[in-house]
Structure formats: structure tokens, C-alpha cells
Amino acid sequence: MKCPPMIVSLKFRCDKEDEDGRGFGLWLPLFIIAPVILLILLALCPVALPFILISLIITWNAGWLRYLWYGIPAFFRTMHELTGLKIDVEDRKNKIYIAVY
């Protein structure tokens, strides 16, 4: 079974023509951030639920409910499959590095 993404490593470097290159690196511990976000969302549920129900009723006829119903699990499935993604694009002045472990 594949593990969900635990850590995201980000590195950016952007050179402007009149400035020296500035870059930064960042490690995001998703195994800490994701549960915290989930807890916050669960805490907001009682407050947001009436608005969600009203928007569902309004968008029922437009068919958006179907996209929402299938889209949320599909979104989480896509996020789960991010493990192992590595993007490293670099030229002489700029660099973008994203790795998901």
C-alpha cells in the first residue's frame, strides 16, 4: 500500500536582472499540517454546514452537485498519489525544485 505524502521539499531561486539571485528552501511536514487542517475543517463544519446545504440546494438543478460529489474523493485520491513526484526545472538564473516524499 502506498504511503500518503509526508514531506514536501521546495526550493526556489529567482534572479532579477538588476539584483543578485535570491532563493529559499522550505520543508513542509505534511504529516503534521494535514491533520491540523483536517481538525480545523471539522471544527468549522457546524458553522459552515447551513451555508453548504443552501448552496447545494441552489446548485442542484445546475448539476454541480455531481461534480462536487465525485470530485472531492477524486481530489483526495490525486493528492495521495503525489508521493514520489519530483520537479526540477532550472536555467541559468532561476530554479524551481519540488519533491514530495
Add this chain to the structure above:
Amino acid sequence: MSENRKKILQMLADGKINVDEAQRLLALVNSETEGENRTGSVGQKTKSAPRYMHVIVEPKPGVSRENGKHDHHGKVNVRVPFGLIRAGIKLATLIPSDAAEHVDKAFKEKGFSFNIRRLKEEDLEELVTALQDSEINVDTEYELIRINAE
């Protein structure tokens, strides 16, 4: 579906062989495939399905692409899990028809006749099978491009 099986079914459809002969050939292909999976060749382990698609673009040393103001030495190294591509294909089927038309139109402007809503996972499996034993290498004037599955 493997290439051999496709050829056999095509011959059956064209009437070159009858049903019995097609069955015998398919059984032969199946037994060969099972034998390869079980024993493998000497010194090699059975290949597992590739998990990533790797695209590498490296500039050639000593060669620069001059573009008026400055030269480019772009380097690209992208590794995408096939699971992510499969999940993306499933997500693409949820794109509303209005948005899908915009996407198809944008592809068409770039010269790709593409229908994003007709993407299927089987198409990806064929690509994975093809990439499993092969590596695409492109040698241009300024860079080396390599695409493989690992």
C-alpha cells in the same frame, strides 16, 4: 493487451485465420507470457511494473542557445508517478463540458487534436507497457532529451 494478442485478433477479424486457430495461438501466447514471468532470463529478475515516468532535458555541454539578449541553459528533470497520471485521468472525466471544450480548443491551437473527456486509463496502460522496455532519447542541436519509465 499485448502486441501479439492484438495481431492475432486482427488476423481473426480480417479472416486470415479461423476461430480455432486464433484460440490455439492465443493459448500459445499466454503460455509464453506465463513462462517468461515465472522463469525470466538468466541473471535477471522478473520486471515489476514501472512506477514513474521520468523526463530529463539536459543542455549539451559547451553549446548555448543564443536568443538575442541572453543564452538559455535550461535543465529539466521531472519524475511523475504513474499513479498520479491515472488519478489525473479520472479527475479529467469530471471536468464540466464547457471547461473541457476550452481545454480541447487550447490543445487544438497548439496542433493537438485532443478530446480530454475521452482519456481512458487503458490508454495509459498501453503507454506504460511500451515504455517499460524502452527508452526515448532525442538528440537535438542544443540538448539531450530522455524519456523512460522506472
